[in-house]
Amino acid sequence: MEVVIAPAEELAVLAADAIETLLRRDPAAVLGLATGSSPLKVYDELARRHEQEGLSFARARGFMLDEYVGLPADHPQRYRNVIETEIASRVAWPAEQVHGPDGLAEDLPAACAAYEQAITDAGGVDLQILGIGTDGHIAFNEPGSSLASRTRIKTLTRQTRVDNARFFGDDVDQVPTHCLTQGLGTIMAARHLVLLATGRHKAEAVHQLVEGPISAMWPGTVMQLHPHATVLVDDAAASRLQLGDYYRQTYLSKPGWQGL
Ligand SMILES: N[C@@H]1[C@@H](O)[C@H](O)[C@@H](COP(=O)(O)O)O[C@@H]1O
Numbered sequence: 001m002e003v004v005i006a007p008a009e010e011l012a013v014l015a016a017d018a019i020e021t022l023l024r025r026d027p028a029a030v031l032g033l034a035t036g037s038s039p040l041k042v043y044d045e046l047a048r049r050h051e052q053e054g055l056s057f058a059r060a061r062g063f064m065l066d067e068y069v070g071l072p073a074d075h076p077q078r079y080r081n082v083i084e085t086e087i088a089s090r091v092a093w094p095a096e097q098v099h100g101p102d103g104l105a106e107d108l109p110a111a112c113a114a115y116e117q118a119i120t121d122a123g124g125v126d127l128q129i130l131g132i133g134t135d136g137h138i139a140f141n142e143p144g145s146s147l148a149s150r151t152r153i154k155t156l157t158r159q160t161r162v163d164n165a166r167f168f169g170d171d172v173d174q175v176p177t178h179c180l181t182q183g184l185g186t187i188m189a190a191r192h193l194v195l196l197a198t199g200r201h202k203a204e205a206v207h208q209l210v211e212g213p214i215s216a217m218w219p220g221t222v223m224q225l226h227p228h229a230t231v232l233v234d235d236a237a238a239s240r241l242q243l244g245d246y247y248r249q250t251y252l253s254k255p256g257w258q259g260l
Contacts, residue, residue: 001210001223001224001226001229001230001231002229002230002231002250002251002260003210003231003233003238003241003247003250003251004230004231004232004233004247004251004260005233005234005235005238005241005244005247005248005251006232006234006251007234007235008041008198008234009041011041011196011198011232011233011234012041012042012044012045012196013045014232014260015039015042015045015129015194015196015232015260016042016045016046016049017259017260018127018192018194018230018259018260019031019042019046019127019129020046020049020055021259022126022127023055023056023057023060026126027056027058027059027060028059028060028061029060029061029126029127030060030061030062030063030119030122030123030124030125030126031060031061031062031063031125031126031127031128031129032062032063032064032065032125032127032128032129032130032187032190033062033063033064033065033083033087033098033129034064034065034128034129034130034131034139035064035065035066035079035082035083035086035131036131037131038130038131038132038196038197038198039086039129039131039196040086042129042196043086043087043090046087046090046091047087047090047091050090050091050092055091057088057091057092057093058092058093058094059097060093060097061097061098061099061122062083062088062093062097062098062099063098063099063100063115063118063119063122063125063182064079064080064083064098064099064100064101065128065130065138065139065140065181065182065187066079066101066139066140066179066180066181066182067079067080067100067101067102067103067179067180067181068103068176068178068179069103069108069153069176069177069178069179069180070103070104070176070178071103071104071176072104073104077167077168078103079100079103080100083098083100084098099115099118101115101151101180101181101182102114102115102180103179103180108153108180109152109153111180112150112151112152112153112180113151115151115180115182116150116151116186119182119186119189124189124190124191125189125190125191126190126191126192127190127191127192127194128187128190128192128193128194129194129195129196130187130193130194130195130196130220131195131196131197132195132197132202132205132206132209132220133159133160133163133205134159134163134201134202134204134205135157135159135160135205136205136208136209136217136218136219136220136221137157137160137219137220138184138187138195138219138220138223139181139182139187140154140156140160140179140180140181141154141181141183141184141187141219142154142155142156142157142160142219143157143216143217143218143219144216144217145183145184145216145219146183146184146185146216147184147185147214147216147219147222148183148184148185149183149184149185149186150182150183150185150186151180151181151182151183151186152180152181152183153178153179153180154178154179154180154181155177155178156175156176156177156178156179161175161177184219184222187222188222188223188225188226191228192228192229192230192260193223193226193228193229193230194230194232194260195209195220195223195229195230195231195232196232196233197231197232197233197234197237198233198234198236198237199234199236199237200236200237200239202233202236202237203236203237203238203239203240204240205218205220206231206233206237206238206240206241207240207241207242208220208221209221209223209224209231210224210231210241211241211242211243230260
Protein backbone atom coordinates (compact mmCIF):
# COMPACT_ATOMS: atom_id res chain seq x y z
CA MET A 1 0.00 0.00 0.00
CA GLU A 2 1.45 3.35 -1.01
CA VAL A 3 0.55 6.34 1.15
CA VAL A 4 1.05 9.84 -0.27
CA ILE A 5 0.61 12.85 2.03
CA ALA A 6 0.20 16.11 0.12
CA PRO A 7 -2.17 19.08 -0.27
CA ALA A 8 -5.57 18.20 -1.78
CA GLU A 9 -4.82 19.92 -5.11
CA GLU A 10 -1.65 17.89 -5.54
CA LEU A 11 -3.47 14.66 -4.69
CA ALA A 12 -6.05 15.40 -7.37
CA VAL A 13 -3.30 15.92 -9.94
CA LEU A 14 -1.66 12.63 -8.97
CA ALA A 15 -4.93 10.71 -9.33
CA ALA A 16 -5.69 12.44 -12.64
CA ASP A 17 -2.16 11.58 -13.84
CA ALA A 18 -2.78 7.89 -13.12
CA ILE A 19 -6.10 8.00 -14.98
CA GLU A 20 -4.61 9.89 -17.91
CA THR A 21 -1.69 7.44 -18.18
CA LEU A 22 -4.17 4.59 -18.26
CA LEU A 23 -6.42 6.20 -20.88
CA ARG A 24 -3.49 7.12 -23.13
CA ARG A 25 -2.31 3.49 -22.98
CA ASP A 26 -5.80 2.04 -23.41
CA PRO A 27 -8.50 4.50 -24.54
CA ALA A 28 -11.15 1.86 -23.79
CA ALA A 29 -9.97 1.37 -20.19
CA VAL A 30 -12.48 0.67 -17.43
CA LEU A 31 -12.67 3.26 -14.65
CA GLY A 32 -14.38 2.76 -11.31
CA LEU A 33 -16.22 5.90 -10.25
CA ALA A 34 -16.91 7.13 -6.72
CA THR A 35 -19.35 9.77 -5.54
CA GLY A 36 -19.02 11.93 -2.43
CA SER A 37 -16.86 15.01 -2.06
CA SER A 38 -13.48 13.25 -1.99
CA PRO A 39 -13.06 12.72 -5.77
CA LEU A 40 -14.47 16.10 -6.86
CA LYS A 41 -11.09 17.77 -7.36
CA VAL A 42 -9.98 14.80 -9.46
CA TYR A 43 -13.05 15.19 -11.64
CA ASP A 44 -12.33 18.92 -11.97
CA GLU A 45 -8.80 18.15 -13.10
CA LEU A 46 -9.98 15.52 -15.60
CA ALA A 47 -12.54 17.99 -17.01
CA ARG A 48 -9.78 20.58 -17.40
CA ARG A 49 -7.54 18.11 -19.21
CA HIS A 50 -10.43 17.07 -21.46
CA GLU A 51 -11.15 20.68 -22.35
CA GLN A 52 -7.62 22.03 -22.63
CA GLU A 53 -5.47 19.02 -23.50
CA GLY A 54 -7.82 16.74 -25.43
CA LEU A 55 -7.97 13.92 -22.89
CA SER A 56 -10.66 11.69 -24.38
CA PHE A 57 -13.25 9.53 -22.64
CA ALA A 58 -14.95 8.65 -25.94
CA ARG A 59 -14.10 4.95 -25.66
CA ALA A 60 -13.65 4.64 -21.89
CA ARG A 61 -16.04 2.56 -19.82
CA GLY A 62 -17.13 3.51 -16.31
CA PHE A 63 -18.69 1.60 -13.41
CA MET A 64 -20.04 3.35 -10.35
CA LEU A 65 -19.46 1.99 -6.85
CA ASP A 66 -22.95 2.34 -5.46
CA GLU A 67 -26.42 3.81 -5.65
CA TYR A 68 -29.23 4.73 -3.29
CA VAL A 69 -32.33 2.53 -3.41
CA GLY A 70 -35.54 4.23 -4.36
CA LEU A 71 -34.51 7.78 -5.26
CA PRO A 72 -36.57 9.00 -8.24
CA ALA A 73 -34.78 8.91 -11.61
CA ASP A 74 -34.54 12.71 -11.74
CA HIS A 75 -33.41 13.22 -8.12
CA PRO A 76 -30.21 15.31 -8.13
CA GLN A 77 -28.65 13.12 -5.42
CA ARG A 78 -29.25 9.88 -7.29
CA TYR A 79 -25.64 8.78 -7.79
CA ARG A 80 -26.20 8.17 -11.50
CA ASN A 81 -27.13 11.86 -11.81
CA VAL A 82 -24.27 12.99 -9.58
CA ILE A 83 -21.75 11.16 -11.78
CA GLU A 84 -23.36 12.62 -14.89
CA THR A 85 -23.08 16.15 -13.45
CA GLU A 86 -19.66 15.91 -11.81
CA ILE A 87 -17.73 14.04 -14.49
CA ALA A 88 -19.51 12.33 -17.42
CA SER A 89 -21.15 15.40 -18.98
CA ARG A 90 -17.98 17.46 -18.49
CA VAL A 91 -15.77 15.06 -20.45
CA ALA A 92 -18.32 14.11 -23.15
CA TRP A 93 -18.43 10.55 -21.87
CA PRO A 94 -21.13 8.64 -23.81
CA ALA A 95 -23.92 7.82 -21.32
CA GLU A 96 -24.24 4.20 -22.48
CA GLN A 97 -20.61 3.58 -21.44
CA VAL A 98 -21.17 4.67 -17.83
CA HIS A 99 -22.90 2.12 -15.66
CA GLY A 100 -24.33 2.03 -12.15
CA PRO A 101 -26.34 -0.39 -10.04
CA ASP A 102 -30.07 0.11 -10.66
CA GLY A 103 -31.54 1.36 -7.39
CA LEU A 104 -34.99 1.52 -8.97
CA ALA A 105 -35.09 -2.10 -10.16
CA GLU A 106 -38.12 -4.14 -9.12
CA ASP A 107 -35.89 -7.12 -8.50
CA LEU A 108 -32.92 -5.67 -6.63
CA PRO A 109 -30.95 -8.93 -6.15
CA ALA A 110 -31.25 -9.58 -9.91
CA ALA A 111 -30.02 -6.04 -10.62
CA CYS A 112 -27.00 -6.66 -8.36
CA ALA A 113 -26.19 -9.93 -10.13
CA ALA A 114 -26.56 -8.24 -13.54
CA TYR A 115 -24.19 -5.49 -12.41
CA GLU A 116 -21.53 -7.97 -11.34
CA GLN A 117 -21.89 -9.68 -14.73
CA ALA A 118 -21.56 -6.37 -16.58
CA ILE A 119 -18.28 -5.61 -14.78
CA THR A 120 -16.98 -9.07 -15.61
CA ASP A 121 -18.07 -8.75 -19.26
CA ALA A 122 -16.18 -5.44 -19.49
CA GLY A 123 -13.00 -7.26 -18.41
CA GLY A 124 -12.98 -5.88 -14.86
CA VAL A 125 -12.11 -2.44 -13.51
CA ASP A 126 -8.62 -1.12 -14.34
CA LEU A 127 -8.53 1.76 -11.87
CA GLN A 128 -11.01 2.26 -9.06
CA ILE A 129 -11.36 5.68 -7.43
CA LEU A 130 -12.47 5.47 -3.79
CA GLY A 131 -13.33 7.69 -0.86
CA ILE A 132 -13.78 6.54 2.72
CA GLY A 133 -16.57 7.19 5.22
CA THR A 134 -15.82 8.40 8.74
CA ASP A 135 -16.84 4.93 9.95
CA GLY A 136 -14.37 3.32 7.56
CA HIS A 137 -16.82 2.27 4.85
CA ILE A 138 -15.72 2.14 1.23
CA ALA A 139 -18.46 2.40 -1.39
CA PHE A 140 -21.37 1.66 0.96
CA ASN A 141 -19.81 -1.35 2.67
CA GLU A 142 -20.66 -0.48 6.22
CA PRO A 143 -18.90 -1.93 9.28
CA GLY A 144 -19.63 -5.64 9.51
CA SER A 145 -19.60 -6.13 5.74
CA SER A 146 -18.17 -9.40 4.52
CA LEU A 147 -14.65 -8.86 3.25
CA ALA A 148 -15.59 -11.17 0.33
CA SER A 149 -18.92 -9.51 -0.46
CA ARG A 150 -20.20 -8.84 -3.98
CA THR A 151 -22.72 -6.25 -5.21
CA ARG A 152 -25.79 -6.40 -2.99
CA ILE A 153 -28.35 -4.40 -1.03
CA LYS A 154 -27.13 -2.84 2.22
CA THR A 155 -28.71 -0.86 5.04
CA LEU A 156 -26.98 2.45 5.70
CA THR A 157 -25.79 3.18 9.21
CA ARG A 158 -27.17 6.14 11.08
CA GLN A 159 -23.67 7.68 10.95
CA THR A 160 -23.52 7.49 7.14
CA ARG A 161 -27.01 8.95 6.81
CA VAL A 162 -26.06 11.82 9.17
CA ASP A 163 -22.81 12.36 7.20
CA ASN A 164 -24.72 12.47 3.90
CA ALA A 165 -27.59 14.63 5.16
CA ARG A 166 -25.67 17.67 3.89
CA PHE A 167 -26.61 16.56 0.37
CA PHE A 168 -30.29 16.36 1.38
CA GLY A 169 -30.89 19.82 2.82
CA ASP A 170 -29.40 18.76 6.19
CA ASP A 171 -32.47 16.58 6.77
CA VAL A 172 -31.34 13.07 7.73
CA ASP A 173 -34.85 11.72 7.17
CA GLN A 174 -34.52 12.53 3.47
CA VAL A 175 -31.45 10.29 3.15
CA PRO A 176 -32.46 6.85 1.87
CA THR A 177 -32.10 3.96 4.30
CA HIS A 178 -30.86 1.43 1.74
CA CYS A 179 -28.40 1.25 -1.11
CA LEU A 180 -26.91 -1.10 -3.67
CA THR A 181 -23.15 -1.29 -3.43
CA GLN A 182 -20.28 -3.12 -5.00
CA GLY A 183 -19.01 -5.53 -2.39
CA LEU A 184 -15.55 -5.50 -0.88
CA GLY A 185 -14.74 -8.57 -3.00
CA THR A 186 -15.92 -6.71 -6.12
CA ILE A 187 -13.76 -3.69 -5.29
CA MET A 188 -10.75 -5.87 -4.52
CA ALA A 189 -10.96 -7.36 -8.03
CA ALA A 190 -10.11 -3.96 -9.58
CA ARG A 191 -6.51 -3.84 -10.77
CA HIS A 192 -5.55 -0.57 -9.07
CA LEU A 193 -7.28 1.08 -6.10
CA VAL A 194 -6.81 4.83 -5.60
CA LEU A 195 -8.39 6.15 -2.40
CA LEU A 196 -8.60 9.86 -1.56
CA ALA A 197 -9.29 11.28 1.89
CA THR A 198 -8.98 14.83 3.20
CA GLY A 199 -9.82 16.50 6.50
CA ARG A 200 -9.36 15.68 10.17
CA HIS A 201 -12.74 13.92 10.33
CA LYS A 202 -11.20 11.15 8.17
CA ALA A 203 -8.04 10.76 10.29
CA GLU A 204 -9.20 7.78 12.38
CA ALA A 205 -10.63 5.95 9.36
CA VAL A 206 -7.37 6.53 7.45
CA HIS A 207 -5.27 5.33 10.40
CA GLN A 208 -7.34 2.15 10.61
CA LEU A 209 -7.31 1.67 6.84
CA VAL A 210 -3.53 1.84 6.57
CA GLU A 211 -2.30 0.69 9.97
CA GLY A 212 -5.13 -1.09 11.75
CA PRO A 213 -5.77 -4.83 11.85
CA ILE A 214 -7.79 -6.13 8.89
CA SER A 215 -11.34 -6.29 10.14
CA ALA A 216 -14.91 -6.09 8.90
CA MET A 217 -15.37 -3.42 11.59
CA TRP A 218 -13.21 -1.09 9.43
CA PRO A 219 -14.16 -2.32 5.96
CA GLY A 220 -11.51 -0.27 4.14
CA THR A 221 -8.78 -2.31 5.87
CA VAL A 222 -9.36 -5.05 3.27
CA MET A 223 -7.31 -2.85 0.95
CA GLN A 224 -4.20 -3.97 2.85
CA LEU A 225 -4.56 -7.25 0.95
CA HIS A 226 -4.57 -5.55 -2.46
CA PRO A 227 -1.33 -5.76 -4.47
CA HIS A 228 -1.73 -2.25 -5.92
CA ALA A 229 -3.45 0.15 -3.54
CA THR A 230 -2.69 3.87 -3.33
CA VAL A 231 -3.91 6.06 -0.45
CA LEU A 232 -3.83 9.81 -1.14
CA VAL A 233 -4.34 11.95 1.97
CA ASP A 234 -3.81 15.52 3.08
CA ASP A 235 -2.05 16.49 6.32
CA ALA A 236 -5.29 16.55 8.33
CA ALA A 237 -6.43 13.10 7.20
CA ALA A 238 -2.88 11.81 7.83
CA SER A 239 -2.70 13.31 11.32
CA ARG A 240 -3.23 10.01 13.15
CA LEU A 241 -0.90 7.88 11.05
CA GLN A 242 1.79 6.33 13.23
CA LEU A 243 4.26 6.11 10.36
CA GLY A 244 3.45 9.49 8.79
CA ASP A 245 7.12 10.57 8.68
CA TYR A 246 8.10 7.35 6.94
CA TYR A 247 5.39 7.76 4.26
CA ARG A 248 6.49 11.36 3.67
CA GLN A 249 10.15 10.35 3.38
CA THR A 250 9.34 7.49 1.06
CA TYR A 251 7.33 9.70 -1.27
CA LEU A 252 10.00 12.44 -1.30
CA SER A 253 12.64 9.97 -2.41
CA LYS A 254 10.44 8.36 -5.09
CA PRO A 255 11.62 8.86 -8.67
CA GLY A 256 9.29 11.14 -10.65
CA TRP A 257 8.91 8.68 -13.52
CA GLN A 258 7.41 6.00 -11.33
CA GLY A 259 3.82 7.27 -11.13
CA LEU A 260 1.33 5.78 -8.71
N1 LIG B 1 -21.03 6.10 -0.75
C1 LIG B 1 -20.14 7.18 -0.55
C2 LIG B 1 -18.73 6.68 -0.59
O1 LIG B 1 -18.41 6.17 -1.89
C3 LIG B 1 -17.82 7.82 -0.19
O2 LIG B 1 -16.48 7.45 -0.39
C4 LIG B 1 -17.99 8.13 1.26
C5 LIG B 1 -17.24 9.38 1.71
O3 LIG B 1 -17.85 10.53 1.24
P1 LIG B 1 -17.11 11.93 1.14
O4 LIG B 1 -16.08 11.76 0.06
O5 LIG B 1 -18.16 12.91 0.75
O6 LIG B 1 -16.50 12.19 2.45
O7 LIG B 1 -19.33 8.13 1.63
C6 LIG B 1 -20.38 8.06 0.69
O8 LIG B 1 -21.44 7.70 1.46
